[in-house]
Amino acid sequence: MPRVFITGLGFVTSIGNDAATVTANLRALRHGFELYPPFQKPEIPCKVVGTVKGFNTESGDPEDWTFPERYRIKRELLRSMAPNGLFAHCAMLQALEDARLSEADVSNPDTGLYAASGGSPFLTHFHHERLLKVGVMRCSPLGIVASIVGTLNFNLVAAFRIKGSSGGFSSACASSAHAIGFALDDLQLGRQKRMFIVGAEDGNNDAILPFAGMRTLSLQNDPNLASRPFDAARDGFVGTGGATVLVLETEEEVARRGVKPYAELVGWGQASDGHNVAISHPDGQGLLMAMRNALRHAGTAVADVDYVNAHATSTLIGDISEARALKSMFGEALPRVAVSSTKALTGHGLSLAGAMESAFCCLALRNGFVPGNAHLTRPDPECAGLNLPRTTEDRAPRIALKNSSGFGGANVALVYRRVA
Amino acid sequence: MSEGVPTSPGANKSPVTAHKPFGPEDETALRESLKRCSPSTFEAAVQFRKTNNAEHVPAVVIGVIERFVEPDLRIKLKDADDDLRLIEDLGIDSLTMMEIVILVEDVLQMSINNEELRNLRTVGDVKTFIDCKIRGLPLPKPTKFLPIEHIGTVMPIQPPFLFLNEASVSSTSANGKYKITGQEFFLQGHFKDNPVMPASIMLEALGQLGVLYLLEGAPTEPGKVVSPQTIFFTGCEGVRAHRICKPGEILTLSIKPKRMKMPLATFEGAIRVGQDKAVIVEELTLTYGFVDAANAPVPINGNADVPPAVSTEAAPSTTPLRAAINA
Numbered sequence: 001m002p003r004v005f006i007t008g009l010g011f012v013t014s015i016g017n018d019a020a021t022v023t024a025n026l027r028a029l030r031h032g033f034e035l036y037p038p039f040q041k042p043e044i045p046c047k048v049v050g051t052v053k054g055f056n057t058e059s060g061d062p063e064d065w066t067f068p069e070r071y072r073i074k075r076e077l078l079r080s081m082a083p084n085g086l087f088a089h090c091a092m093l094q095a096l097e098d099a100r101l102s103e104a105d106v107s108n109p110d111t112g113l114y115a116a117s118g119g120s121p122f123l124t125h126f127h128h129e130r131l132l133k134v135g136v137m138r139c140s141p142l143g144i145v146a147s148i149v150g151t152l153n154f155n156l157v158a159a160f161r162i163k164g165s166s167g168g169f170s171s172a173c174a175s176s177a178h179a180i181g182f183a184l185d186d187l188q189l190g191r192q193k194r195m196f197i198v199g200a201e202d203g204n205n206d207a208i209l210p211f212a213g214m215r216t217l218s219l220q221n222d223p224n225l226a227s228r229p230f231d232a233a234r235d236g237f238v239g240t241g242g243a244t245v246l247v248l249e250t251e252e253e254v255a256r257r258g259v260k261p262y263a264e265l266v267g268w269g270q271a272s273d274g275h276n277v278a279i280s281h282p283d284g285q286g287l288l289m290a291m292r293n294a295l296r297h298a299g300t301a302v303a304d305v306d307y308v309n310a311h312a313t314s315t316l317i318g319d320i321s322e323a324r325a326l327k328s329m330f331g332e333a334l335p336r337v338a339v340s341s342t343k344a345l346t347g348h349g350l351s352l353a354g355a356m357e358s359a360f361c362c363l364a365l366r367n368g369f370v371p372g373n374a375h376l377t378r379p380d381p382e383c384a385g386l387n388l389p390r391t392t393e394d395r396a397p398r399i400a401l402k403n404s405s406g407f408g409g410a411n412v413a414l415v416y417r418r419v420a
Numbered sequence: 421m422s423e424g425v426p427t428s429p430g431a432n433k434s435p436v437t438a439h440k441p442f443g444p445e446d447e448t449a450l451r452e453s454l455k456r457c458s459p460s461t462f463e464a465a466v467q468f469r470k471t472n473n474a475e476h477v478p479a480v481v482i483g484v485i486e487r488f489v490e491p492d493l494r495i496k497l498k499d500a501d502d503d504l505r506l507i508e509d510l511g512i513d514s515l516t517m518m519e520i521v522i523l524v525e526d527v528l529q530m531s532i533n534n535e536e537l538r539n540l541r542t543v544g545d546v547k548t549f550i551d552c553k554i555r556g557l558p559l560p561k562p563t564k565f566l567p568i569e570h571i572g573t574v575m576p577i578q579p580p581f582l583f584l585n586e587a588s589v590s591s592t593s594a595n596g597k598y599k600i601t602g603q604e605f606f607l608q609g610h611f612k613d614n615p616v617m618p619a620s621i622m623l624e625a626l627g628q629l630g631v632l633y634l635l636e637g638a639p640t641e642p643g644k645v646v647s648p649q650t651i652f653f654t655g656c657e658g659v660r661a662h663r664i665c666k667p668g669e670i671l672t673l674s675i676k677p678k679r680m681k682m683p684l685a686t687f688e689g690a691i692r693v694g695q696d697k698a699v700i701v702e703e704l705t706l707t708y709g710f711v712d713a714a715n716a717p718v719p720i721n722g723n724a725d726v727p728p729a730v731s732t733e734a735a736p737s738t739t740p741l742r743a744a745i746n747a
Contacts (some may be wrong), residue, residue, distance in 0.1 A: 063456065074490060076516070138525060405432035 001188040005254050005261035005419070008099025008247035009359045010091035014050030014240045014346050015067065018094060023363045023420065027392050029374040031345045033223035033238060038205050046217040048226040048335055050240030050347030052203060057083035060126035062146075072253050077159050080142040082120030084200035084352075084371035085155045087243035092156060092198065095245035100259055101194075103161075108287045110193040112165030114183050115152035116175030116351040117199070121206035123147035164192050170351075173311070174270075174406030175199070176369075177354025180246065180414055181268035186363050195248045199355030203241015207350070211239070216315050227348075228375035230319055231310035237313040240347035242354040262362035263400075264417040266300060267291025273409025280318050284325025286411040287311075287403060291329050294413035300399055303333050305415075307370050307397035311405045312341035313348040322403065323383045338393065339386050344374035354404040358414055361400040365418045368396035442469045445505045453526050457487045465527050474554045477528070478547050484523050485543065488516050502544025510543075524550065539563055544592070563590035564636055574635050575628065576648040580605060583625035584673070588650065589637035593676045597640045602667030617665040626689040627653055627706065629675050634685060634708050638677070643713050648710030658702025668695050675704070683707045 009019050014032025018024035025032070036049035056066045062078040071090045081089065092261050096106060105111065127143030134374045140146075145154050162419030165186055169178040183195035201207055211217050220226035227238040254261055271289030273281040280287070281404035283384045293304060308326065319341075330337050343349075349356050364371060370393040379388055402414040447466065454462045461483025467474035486497050489510050496509060506512040512520070517540070521532050540546050541563065552559050556690055565588045567573075575582060587596035600617050601606075607615035634646045665671060675689040685706050691699040 075488075076511075077488065079519075134526070137531070138522045141515050141522070 002190070002250040002252060003305045004184055004187045004248055004250055004265045006246050006263050006265060006358075006362050006416075007249045007254060007257075007259050007261045008095040008097075008101065008245075009262065009362060010096075010245040011096060011356075011359065012052055012055070012091050012200075013242040013349075013356060014052060014246065017052075017054055017090075019363065022360070023367055025345065026342065026360055026363060027369055028207045029345060029372055031223065031227070031229070031374060032349070033226060035221065035223065036341040038044035044175070044209070045219050046209075046212060046216065046236075047221040048204065048223050048238050048347075049208065050227075050238055050242075050345075050349075052087060052240075052242045055083075057086060057202070057204070060123060062086070062167065067419075073395060077155070080145045080151075081155050082117075082123050082146050082151050083150055083202040083204065084117045084120060084241060084243060085146070087241065088115070088117075088152050088156060088198050088200040088245065089159060091200070091243040091245040092160065092196065095196070095247050096160075097302075099247040099249075100219065100257070101247070105194070105257070107161035107163055109163045111162065111195070112183070112186065112192045113153060113157055113160070113162045113198065114165070114167055114169065114179035114194040115156060115198040116169045116179050116355070117149070117152045117201055118172070118175075118207060118351050119149035119151055120147040120202050122202050122204050125206055137214070139229055152198055156196075160196075162196070165195070166355070171410040171412075172355065172406035173313075173350050173353050174404040174410040174412045175351040175354065176244075176356075177268075177402065177404035177412035177414060178270065178410070180265070180354065181270060181412055182357055183248050184265055184268055186206060187248060193250050193253050196417070197246040197248060197355050197358075198243065199349065200243035201241040201350050201352045203349075205240060206414065207241060208239030211237075214320060216313075218314060221408070225375060227314045227344050228377075229310065229314040229344055230323065230379050230386070230388055231314075232277045232377050232378045232380045234314045234316065234319065237315055237343065238347035240349050240352075240411070242349065242352060242356070244352060246355060246359055246362070253312045261318065261419050263365040265414065266399075266411065266417045267294050267296075267298025267415040269295070269297055270410070270412045271303045274409065275409050278407050279338075280321040280405055281409060282321060282324070283328070284316075284321035284323075284411075286409050287322060287325040287405055287413070288328050290411040291401065291403065291413040293399070294415050298415040298417075299414055300417075303329060303336075304331075305330070305337055305399045305401050307361070307364065307400040308337055309361050309364075309371075309400060309402045310339050310341040310362030311353070311403040313343050314341070318405065320380065320382045321381070322405070323386055327385060334385050335387050337387055338389050338397070340371050341387060342371055344376065345371075354402070354412065354414070357404075358402050358416070361402050361416045365397060365400055365416055369394055370397055436532070440723070442466070450527060453523065454483075454487075457483045461487075470530065472554075474551055477550050477554055480527060481524060481547055481550050484520055484527065485510070485512070485546070487523075488512065488520050497543075502542060504543045505541060506543065506546070507541070528554070530554070541590075550639045560591050563588050566632070566636065571632065574648075575631060576651065577628055577631065581623065581624075582628065583671075584628055584632065587629060587632055589633055591637055591639060593674065594629050594633040594637055596625075596632070596673040598625055598671045598673065600665060600667045600669050607667065615667050617669075617671075619659075619661045619699065621672065622661070622665070622691055623656060623659065623701065623704070625671065626673055626675055626687075626691065626699070626701055626704060629673050629686050629689070630685065630704060630706050633675060633677065633687070635705065638680065638685070638708075641710060644710035645663065646708050649713040650683075650707070650711075651703075652707050654707050655705045656701060656703065660700045662697040662699065663693065665691075665693055665698055669679065671698065678703065683709055 015025040124147040131139035169175040186192045218226040273286035275281045372391040464476040464479035675687040679686040689701040
């Protein structure tokens with residue numbers, strides 16, 4: 001089976017809109033939170049969001065949007081995008097440049113694209129309101145493709161003339177991790193030579209606030225305290241949006257093009273809790289199985305894992321489930337595995353999370369550091385035994401494990417290896 | 421009682437009729453709708469909404485189209501003739517067409533249905549269409565796409581001397597295709613061991629497209645139709661053959677009326693193979709005449725929608741092009 005490498009990354013995130021800025025912020029543990037202006041109302045108790053900077057997508061009309069000068073996007077493309085589509089388009093352009101891909105490398109039958117976003121509740125709402133106002137036959141002809149789940153792949157596949165596999169994943173917060181896993185399968189089975197993975201979310205009112213009813217959002221109004229995975233005082237997650245793109249290529253393509261990869265994607269695994277529609281299994285059973293499956297696929301021993309980028313979102317139940325799964329997984333090796341959740345810096349990117357945090361792992365593996373646990377002061381007693389570094393460690397992990405869990409008890413684990 | 425009927429203004433005092441006075445809120449809404457259009461588009465729309473004068477419609481329509489065309493293509497609209505094609509020349513796809521329609525509907529307070537839309541291929545089509553709608557005139561004949569069965573039913577010319585496999589006819593042009601099969605009887609001798617489509621036959625094919633236009637697309641007088649028996653070849657000028665055409669190739673034929681004055685119809689015509697010019701005709705003239713629609717021959721298949729046709733026995737005596745061009 002061919003080996004698979006990550007050769008390009010693109011970011012539009014709360015902690016930076018390019019790889020260099022993201023790397024610097026990860027190392028320095030600088031978060032991307034702000035008091036989000038649309039939340040600063042008495043009737044909205046949550047206040048903090050991991051905001052995307054340099055973009056304004058408040059309007060339902062894409063022609064009103066503003067975004068960094070370096071991106072030129074025709075109206076023809078913009079008109080069918082959701083905010084997360086715009087973020088993803090820009091991240092895609094970065095990733096193509098980063099991986100030094102030509103147009104021919106991008107548009108051919110051996111190159112595909114898998115994407116994940118929750119669609120755009122914002123635009124669904126906007127277009128439906130308009131439909132009611134102006135009449136059924138005058139609703140926007142592109143309202144559907146701009147807003148339903150799948151909007152990311154519709155737009156990107158058309159804009160970048162993707163000819164290979166394409167599709168989207170909808171396992172909520174495990175979605176883009178699933179996308180990476182299935183892309184790895186496609187590459188190892190020889191179905192494709194190159195895959196783009198795209199995770200993105202709007203990160204606005206309509207995307208984040210509906211989680212309030214579940215009481216999973218942090219109500220902290222201090223941006224420095226709101227997101228603190230594994231901490232005893234955590235009170236829920238902080239929402240974020242943006243986009244991340246990863247370029248996955250087979251070893252042949254890497255050799256042919258002579259590029260230096262960030263990391264190798266050596267395996268993946270998934271398993272489901274079969275437990276509850278929204279609550280994770282108390283012992284993290286599905287996640288434990290997913291991690292085991294991933295290491296088996298990768299041919300990696302438990303003892304070789306030296307970093308886990310946790311799913312931990314800073315919710316009361318989820319973080320504990322994962323902590324228990326990690327304890328069961330690593331046993332005696334637990335103290336040697338550094339565990340951190342970078343959601344302490346970015347917030348929870350939902351469908352974007354798996355791709356964004358996988359890209360963080362790639363940056364850590366290439367640049368030789370282990371991001372610490374920001375905002376962690378007093379770990380939850382349930383996390384006892386976990387090695388939760390508070391500060392960034394200047395050492396290169398060899399194997400990084402990336403966990404993702406989504407609604408319905410979907411769990412995915414991805415195994416990344418440092419490239420010598 | 422319908423509120424939107426223009427002949428009964430004020431019959432029903434509804435706050436939402438299309439013909440209530442144009443107020444400041446309407447102007448604000450109109451300004452918002454047209455915020456990405458040129459100021460002159462907005463002005464024309466205001467004038468139309470205030471006066472209902474159809475003279476302002478073209479400026480509004482062009483202004484709305486311009487707003488949806490990529491900036492680097494807008495120059496084409498500056499002094500556009502009506503033949504400017506929406507898809508090929510302006511890059512407008514069917515979705516953009518819907519955006520244009522929705523904005524036009526909104527601004528001119530009218531409704532356009534799906535069937536009507538299918539016939540709009542050029543800027544001229546759009547302008548004429550909207551103008552007819554506003555004035556309450558009958559809509560122009562849409563482009564008709566005619567398969568070979570239909571062509572055979574309508575045409576006085578029949579196989580093996582019919583050189584059209586398919587055609588489309590509108591009120592301003594006709595286009596057709598013919599595939600050279602290699603089985604054409606004349607290719608046995610033209611030339612020896614080297615089949616080449618005769619230039620004279622290619623002119624014949626263009627002439628046949630002209631015949632089809634007269635029968636299917638040309639404007640007629642009320643109660644009259646063009647009689648197939650009256651169509652004959654009269655002349656041809658400025659003919660140039662640019663390349664030879666061989667079996668297997670597909671001829672793309674097009675003609676456009678230059679002058680139509682009873683009893684003469686003059687066309688310009690061209691044949692292409694792919695992108696290559698094959699034959700150009702500056703002027704090809706046919707004679708034609710009307711008969712009363714009531715006296716027109718009954719269509720062969722008895723379908724009242726199909727225009728009159730002649731019986732196959734009549735065909736040999738009414739193939740003037742063959743006689744003329746092959747002479």
